[in-house]
Amino acid sequence: MRSVAMVTQKGGSGKSTLAACLAVAAQEAGERVFLIDMDPQKSLTKWCRHRGDQNLPVESVSPAKLPDALAALERGRVTLVIIDTPAGDTSAADIAIKAADFCLIPARPAIFDIWSSEATRGKIKTLGKEFAFVLNQCPPMQESQRVQDGTAALESMGGLLRPLISARVAYQEAARSGLGATEIDGDGKAGDEIRQLWTSLKRRLAKIKMPSKQNKNAA
Numbered sequence: 071m072r073s074v075a076m077v078t079q080k081g082g083s084g085k086s087t088l089a090a091c092l093a094v095a096a097q098e099a100g101e102r103v104f105l106i107d108m109d110p111q112k113s114l115t116k117w118c119r120h121r122g123d124q125n126l127p128v129e130s131v132s133p134a135k136l137p138d139a140l141a142a143l144e145r146g147r148v149t150l151v152i153i154d155t156p157a158g159d160t161s162a163a164d165i166a167i168k169a170a171d172f173c174l175i176p177a178r179p180a181i182f183d184i185w186s187s188e189a190t191r192g193k194i195k196t197l198g199k200e201f202a203f204v205l206n207q208c209p210p211m212q213e214s215q216r217v218q219d220g221t222a223a224l225e226s227m228g229g230l231l232r233p234l235i236s237a238r239v240a241y242q243e244a245a246r247s248g249l250g251a252t253e254i255d256g257d258g259k260a261g262d263e264i265r266q267l268w269t270s271l272k273r274r275l276a277k278i279k280m281p282s283k284q285n286k287n288a289a
């Protein structure tokens with residue numbers, strides 16, 4: 071089992087949207103996915119409820135209970151857990167960073183997002199966790215200077231997963247309908263980029279050095 075925390079101090083960067091879309095794409099690729107919602111806004115929980123898919127459960131978990139919840143899932147059949155966290159420098163995000171195997175930091179190609187990403191990356195590095203950025207809500211013209219600057223900044227901070235994710239109505243429509251981008255736009259660009267993003271993330275997860283189960287439970 072691998073667990074991925076969606077984290078960034080910046081609000082509205084796409085943590086919940088990408089959590090939902092990646093969950094569906096991973097499930098389509100054969101993973102048994104479980105979602106954990108640590109955000110009091112409950113975006114992911116509401117999306118799941120709307121979806122009504124027994125094969126894609128979501129649970130709201132308090133920070134104190136997260137390590138035990140992950141340990142219980144590890145004993146079961148789940149292969150991938152995606153943890154959505156609130157924006158801000160919160161204890162929920164700290165605990166999710168500590169407990170997850172990997173952190174994914176969504177950022178928009180805008181300077182305030184890049185600065186926030188830097189702070190989040192600092193926190194993740196202090197806690198000794200592996201991470202990657204994903205550039206979300208890019209303008210369709212990806213060769214624009216703003217996107218190029220964002221890409222360069224995130225790459226220099228330690229790794230950007232490809233592809234870049236564009237701003238597309240399909241993401242908003244998917245969220246509204248309890249669907250993933252690969253479902254609402256399966257043959258289109260949004261579906262394509264999310265499938266590719268899952269492939270990149272899966273490849274990255276496969277490279278993580280995992281502590282032995284004994285050490286993990288003691289941590």
Ligand SMILES: Nc1ncnc2c1ncn2[C@@H]1O[C@H](COP(=O)(O)OP(=O)(O)OP(=O)(O)O)[C@@H](O)[C@H]1O
Nearest residue numbers: 081082083084085086087157207236237238241242
């Ligand atoms: N690639 C995209 N294209 C178009 N709209 C997007 C995209 N990604 C996210 N959005 C929209 O941006 C808004 C913020 O996204 P989302 O709620 O996923 O961010 P968040 O990081 O979870 O926010 P919060 O910090 O409040 O939890 C939503 O309205 C969502 O529909």
Ligand SMILES: [Mg+2]
Nearest residue numbers: 085086109113
């Ligand atoms: Mg959210």
